[in-house]
Amino acid sequence: MRKSTVGLILFFLLSGRTVAAGDDCPKHEIRAVWLTTIYGLDWPSRPATGEESVIHQQQELCAILDRLKEANFNTVFVQARLRGDVIYRSAIEPVAKVFTGTYGLLPGYDPLAFVIDECHKRGMECHAFFVTFPVGSSKTVDEQGSLSVVKQRPHLCLKHKNEWYLDPGLPETADYILSLVKEVVGNYDVDGIQFDYIRYPDKVFPDGNSYSIYGQGLPLEDWRRENINRLIARIDNWVKMKKPWVQVSSSPVGKYRRYASTLNAGWTAFDDVYQDPRAWLEAGHHDMIVPMMYFRRNEFDPYLDHWLEQTKLRNMVVGLGAYRLNSREGDWDLAEISSQIDHVRRRGANGCAFFRARFVVDNEKGLYTQLKNHQFRYPAQLPPLTWMNDAGQPAAPPEVRVVREGNCLKLSWDTSPDNCTYTVYYSLTDSLDTGKAQSILATGLRENELSVIVSGKTECGYLFSVTASNRYRMESLPSYETYYYYSEYEK
Numbered sequence: 136m137r138k139s140t141v142g143l144i145l146f147f148l149l150s151g152r153t154v155a156a157g158d159d160c161p162k163h164e165i166r167a168v169w170l171t172t173i174y175g176l177d178w179p180s181r182p183a184t185g186e187e188s189v190i191h192q193q194q195e196l197c198a199i200l201d202r203l204k205e206a207n208f209n210t211v212f213v214q215a216r217l218r219g220d221v222i223y224r225s226a227i228e229p230v231a232k233v234f235t236g237t238y239g240l241l242p243g244y245d246p247l248a249f250v251i252d253e254c255h256k257r258g259m260e261c262h263a264f265f266v267t268f269p270v271g272s273s274k275t276v277d278e279q280g281s282l283s284v285v286k287q288r289p290h291l292c293l294k295h296k297n298e299w300y301l302d303p304g305l306p307e308t309a310d311y312i313l314s315l316v317k318e319v320v321g322n323y324d325v326d327g328i329q330f331d332y333i334r335y336p337d338k339v340f341p342d343g344n345s346y347s348i349y350g351q352g353l354p355l356e357d358w359r360r361e362n363i364n365r366l367i368a369r370i371d372n373w374v375k376m377k378k379p380w381v382q383v384s385s386s387p388v389g390k391y392r393r394y395a396s397t398l399n400a401g402w403t404a405f406d407d408v409y410q411d412p413r414a415w416l417e418a419g420h421h422d423m424i425v426p427m428m429y430f431r432r433n434e435f436d437p438y439l440d441h442w443l444e445q446t447k448l449r450n451m452v453v454g455l456g457a458y459r460l461n462s463r464e465g466d467w468d469l470a471e472i473s474s475q476i477d478h479v480r481r482r483g484a485n486g487c488a489f490f491r492a493r494f495v496v497d498n499e500k501g502l503y504t505q506l507k508n509h510q511f512r513y514p515a516q517l518p519p520l521t522w523m524n525d526a527g528q529p530a531a532p533p534e535v536r537v538v539r540e541g542n543c544l545k546l547s548w549d550t551s552p553d554n555c556t557y558t559v560y561y562s563l564t565d566s567l568d569t570g571k572a573q574s575i576l577a578t579g580l581r582e583n584e585l586s587v588i589v590s591g592k593t594e595c596g597y598l599f600s601v602t603a604s605n606r607y608r609m610e611s612l613p614s615y616e617t618y619y620y621y622s623e624y625e626k
Contacts (some may be wrong), residue, residue, distance in 0.1 A: 160572040164515040165452045165486030167210035167425075168203060168495055169264065169386075170250070173217040174235045179491040182236035189243045192234070197253055202496040204257040204505040206513045209579060212425075212488065213250045214331055215263035215319060219284045219299075223247035225318055227311075229282040238279050251324055255395055255539045258556070258579025260517065262382065263319050267312060269297045269332050284311075293341055300336065303362040304345030309369055314372050320377055327382035328374060329425070332365070334388065334408035359409035364418075371420035379523065381607035384423035386454060386488075387412050389430060392511040400438075413445040422449055422520065423486050429456030431471050439482055448522055450485040457494040458503060463543035469500045475509050485518050513572040516558060517579075517608050522609035530553055531611040532583075535599040537619040539581035544587045544597075544621070548614065551603040559585055560613065569600065571615050594622045 171177045178196050185190040188260040209338040215222050220231040227237035254261035276285045276299055285292045285299050292304050301308045339392040339519035348360050373381045394406035427441055455475055459465035476487055489495050495503055532548040560569050568574050577585055
């Protein structure tokens with residue numbers, strides 16, 4: 136039996152949770168944040184120059200994840216590649232200076248491995264997100280010196296408006312980006328790879344030379360889209376060959392394209408930066424899209440419908456602009472974000488992702504409180520990846536064993552094979568409905584033990600059951616129900 140250590144035990148006050156009739160919280164929902172590392176915007180707040188500051192960095196990350204877990208978030212998109220620099224041990228690009236103050240120097244631990252491990256301990260998935268084509272400003276490139284991809288692979292890079300980019304039109308660029316993906320997927324237990332800035336910066340990008348060599352008679356716009364399409368196909372094919380359960384996703388521009396009903400859409404993914412997420416989804420090379428819909432009111436609703444038309448059976452998660460609540464970033468009312476979450480649920484999307492983590496955990500305009508106490512007040516399982524699953528449904532654990540130690544109930548069950556996670560259900564009545572979010576005590580557990588603090592002097596009976604889910608999130612049947620009667624006095 137694998138036992139949780141004291142610092143990882145989850146505690147719940149069962150007597151403080153009641154099941155509301157007609158509650159509309161979904162059982163399956165993706166609740167994510169983007170954890171941004173560039174400039175230390177979300178983490179880390181300062182470089183580590185010694186043992187004490189290394190510990191501070193790690194504690195800071197754990198505090199963020201604890202806050203997210205307490206509000207029933209279940210997914211973290213951590214920025215693993217910034218601008219030609221990374222947060223992991225790489226043979227290709229330098230470690231970001233945000234961790235030590237020096238490019239290429241690890242802070243005494245591997246930040247990406249640490250984030251993944253700490254997410255998993257808390258029952259959350261961790262996806263590594265990459266800034267795909269941008270590799271930094273002229274200032275950044277100068278600071279990176281000989282470590283910069285501009286110096287290492289100058290033939291792959293183009294300068295545009297004082298920023299450097301990998302040229303998407305060169306076949307060698309796809310080779311290079313795939314090599315970075317291979318490092319992360321091959322060496323780390325990530326649940327997904329996500330691509331940000333997998334787009335052209337604008338229509339006047341100076342790629343005429345590569346177009347003249349590789350354009351093959353295609354119109355420039357179609358050629359640019361095909362460059363991105365081929366890159367995504369190569370990445371997905373390799374990932375699914377190496378680790379079939381690892382998801383591939385991206386965060387495209389928030390408006391898909393201009394339609395007759397939205398001619399004044401402005402900047403769009405398809406028309407202006409040459410992203411074609413519909414093609415990625417139809418070809419089966421994406422498991423999720425997370426469009427950055429940082430708009431409000433009339434700009435939000437119609438574009439949500441456009442995205443839902445593209446996604447078919449894959450996961451559609453709406454990127455929400457939590458940063459817009461800040462007085463310097465838009466000064467939105469909390470009701471704007473809250474109503475968007477409700478609308479996303481009504482329209483049948485698979486969840487929300489918030490940009491950025493700091494604006495959530497710091498409770499900008501009460502956002503964290505609103506989520507924890509209302510929209511996210513119950514845990515949610517992640518939606519099953521039915522199109523990826525070839526392993527079938529895992530076997531159900533036989534039963535939950537309950538042992539009382541003081542006011543603590545220690546639940547345990549037999550482990551399942553194949554790296555399963557577990558969901559524990561409970562009821563305070565004589566029936567247990569595993570189809571409702573209100574019945575979930577904890578989910579995403581990677582251990583086969585859960586400690587539950589039961590408060591007070593109230594005598595009460597509890598029903599417990601547990602299920603196992605494989606890496607494709609396919610859930611087993613429930614175990615046999617276990618009844619336990621709790622009394623102030625042990626009997």
